[in-house]
Amino acid sequence: MSANADARARHWEKTRNLTILVLIVWFILSMLAPWFADSLNSMTFLGFPLGYYMCVQGSLIGFVALIWFQNWRQDGIDDEFGVADE
Amino acid sequence: MIKGKFTDNLGKVYAMYTLGFLVFFAIMAVFEQMGAGARAIGIGFLCFTIGIYALIGWLSRTAEVSAYYVAGREVPALYNGMATAADWMSGASFVALAGGVYFGGYPYLGFIIGWTGGYVLVNSLMAPYLRKFGCYTVPDFIGTRYGGNLARFCAVVVLVVASFTYVTAQINATGTIAAQTLGVPFELGVWLGLAGIFVCSMLGGMRGVTWTQVAQYIVLIIAYLTPIIWMSNKQGFGIIPHFSYGDAVHRIAELEAQYGLSKAAENIPGVAVLTTPTNAPAGNEWKMVTLAICMMCGTASLPHILMRYFTTPSVRSARRSVGWSLLFIFFLYFSAPALATLTKLQLLDPNLATSVIGKSFEEVSNLTWVQHWSSVGMLAVADQSGDGIVQLNEFFMRPDIVVLATPEIAGLPYVISGLVAAGGLAAAMSTADGLLLAIANALSHDLYYKIIDPKADTRKRLIVARVLLLFIGAGGAFIASLKLTGILGAVAWAFDFACSGLFFPLVLGVWWKRANKAGAIAGMVAGFGVGSWYLYMVYAAGMEPWMGIDHIRFGIIGMPVSLIAMVVVSLMTPAPSEEIQRMVDETRIPSGATVLDAAH
Numbered sequence: 145m146s147a148n149a150d151a152r153a154r155h156w157e158k159t160r161n162l163t164i165l166v167l168i169v170w171f172i173l174s175m176l177a178p179w180f181a182d183s184l185n186s187m188t189f190l191g192f193p194l195g196y197y198m199c200v201q202g203s204l205i206g207f208v209a210l211i212w213f214q215n216w217r218q219d220g221i222d223d224e225f226g227v228a229d230e
Numbered sequence: 231m232i233k234g235k236f237t238d239n240l241g242k243v244y245a246m247y248t249l250g251f252l253v254f255f256a257i258m259a260v261f262e263q264m265g266a267g268a269r270a271i272g273i274g275f276l277c278f279t280i281g282i283y284a285l286i287g288w289l290s291r292t293a294e295v296s297a298y299y300v301a302g303r304e305v306p307a308l309y310n311g312m313a314t315a316a317d318w319m320s321g322a323s324f325v326a327l328a329g330g331v332y333f334g335g336y337p338y339l340g341f342i343i344g345w346t347g348g349y350v351l352v353n354s355l356m357a358p359y360l361r362k363f364g365c366y367t368v369p370d371f372i373g374t375r376y377g378g379n380l381a382r383f384c385a386v387v388v389l390v391v392a393s394f395t396y397v398t399a400q401i402n403a404t405g406t407i408a409a410q411t412l413g414v415p416f417e418l419g420v421w422l423g424l425a426g427i428f429v430c431s432m433l434g435g436m437r438g439v440t441w442t443q444v445a446q447y448i449v450l451i452i453a454y455l456t457p458i459i460w461m462s463n464k465q466g467f468g469i470i471p472h473f474s475y476g477d478a479v480h481r482i483a484e485l486e487a488q489y490g491l492s493k494a495a496e497n498i499p500g501v502a503v504l505t506t507p508t509n510a511p512a513g514n515e516w517k518m519v520t521l522a523i524c525m526m527c528g529t530a531s532l533p534h535i536l537m538r539y540f541t542t543p544s545v546r547s548a549r550r551s552v553g554w555s556l557l558f559i560f561f562l563y564f565s566a567p568a569l570a571t572l573t574k575l576q577l578l579d580p581n582l583a584t585s586v587i588g589k590s591f592e593e594v595s596n597l598t599w600v601q602h603w604s605s606v607g608m609l610a611v612a613d614q615s616g617d618g619i620v621q622l623n624e625f626f627m628r629p630d631i632v633v634l635a636t637p638e639i640a641g642l643p644y645v646i647s648g649l650v651a652a653g654g655l656a657a658a659m660s661t662a663d664g665l666l667l668a669i670a671n672a673l674s675h676d677l678y679y680k681i682i683d684p685k686a687d688t689r690k691r692l693i694v695a696r697v698l699l700l701f702i703g704a705g706g707a708f709i710a711s712l713k714l715t716g717i718l719g720a721v722a723w724a725f726d727f728a729c730s731g732l733f734f735p736l737v738l739g740v741w742w743k744r745a746n747k748a749g750a751i752a753g754m755v756a757g758f759g760v761g762s763w764y765l766y767m768v769y770a771a772g773m774e775p776w777m778g779i780d781h782i783r784f785g786i787i788g789m790p791v792s793l794i795a796m797v798v799v800s801l802m803t804p805a806p807s808e809e810i811q812r813m814v815d816e817t818r819i820p821s822g823a824t825v826l827d828a829a830h
Contacts, residue, residue, distance in 0.1 A: 163354045174347035179515045191476030199339040200567040204346045211553045229544045229820040
């Protein structure tokens, strides 16, 4: 046992909040962006219609960044409560 | 040159391998200049790459349970990322995805979003927790978390159905490529492909598959990017077309308006016509988003992907390797729409020498690549209006061949076609390996060892695992040789089966302590059962789909049923024991020993 019950509870609370934040961003990129693609298409980004751009590149770049961001934050949370495994 | 353990020298080994592959490519290019035929080059590529995979498979042979099931849990995050990327990117991603986007337009982009966004779910909901659990297989987690053989058995059933559906599509893709390149009948190609798959997985189990998958990723990504970059330079979109093909998207929209998108006068079975607009989201949002949901939740429940994260040394490296996986996958997925767009422009734009639309019927039917692909029934040009000119709705092609045929359409040297064939084969083989192993491991570990004969010794367990691998592979090849569905269709079903049956039992197993055995069984049985029933009704019994939810998105029906059944039944039955609740707590923190010990 590397952490007491209280620290564990707070660790899990922070982990859960981070996960919820990540899932909100994920929802925007994977559901809202494609859903509103038609209206976004009236804008242009890098020469692409924006709605099309999001579906073929924008959201994908967002997903990669999101995972790396989450891991960076999660490592911080684990270290803070002394429950990292490396 | 190589000292110490293999895992300490990975960088050196794979750098040498990549260099060797590039040298081989250069030698083939020289051979082509000297007059070597297309057939000889294709055979050269296939034999060279399969030879390397076989060598790695042989060197990774093992008699240890932990090496066989989880590669000894010593795969560094970066390499596990590459292996996962190869495991993930199947024949469907490599061979069929760009073709789907090419013919299907906006709704098909749901595959692109779904097959990348799913990794956010894998990372935030599943992978680190399952790694902490220390299981060998996905049913191992279900069986231990919920307790009892029935839950374990249900998970095995869902896993086998989903993975088997998927693996037939991969063996089908392997056979298509082998048959095309070697010039043998499709049925023989299927069995040849299967032999290659066995060489990688039989001897070394997960360890052998891991190291061949890293090698396969390197081949497939080189093979996918080379023709795109080459074509882009020919068409003047710069060295890296990915950020500059926006003009091509606009140009295609213009040309589509100019040619008109009326349907073909008469459909030709087995081939599709290019009349779906490339970029027209209006009215298709529901189709796109439902497809994306099924693919994302399916990603997070497919056992052959989840089990890759059991092979890392720690929880933190499991998370990090999800990050690497998606980065490596991203390289291919953000290229597929670029490939689809540039190839489409090749055919449509009258300013390009390669265009066919608007040219005379006679001229087009005399093109070498048109003759080549027509002779195998994968392409057709029919002058249905009788005006002697090829119209947009008179050019038919099988979506699956877009990537394979692109180098020929663009007039690239044959050595590129050989490279693409080797890449497609690597993609299909690596996924088939992972899937066959997932099925055989679940049957040997969960069904045989945990349920039927818990006293079996190591040797016997590994023999059973290998014999099962042989039988399942042979069964997959037999089904594949019957040619039941297109490559992309069968793959989508696998995701739907997986998310209908496994998504909520897995997620709630970590995230909801109150979830209990009865709930999990209800969730798996109801979700999987109702999903499968819906698939049968829509696909085979001719029922009108509800709200446009057709056979490739039946997970939209299965998942909510699974969630409701699981929550309702869990709440109606007693909470899980203290011991199980402590187990869940233990799963949620990275430090400390795994929940299951190594010898379980």
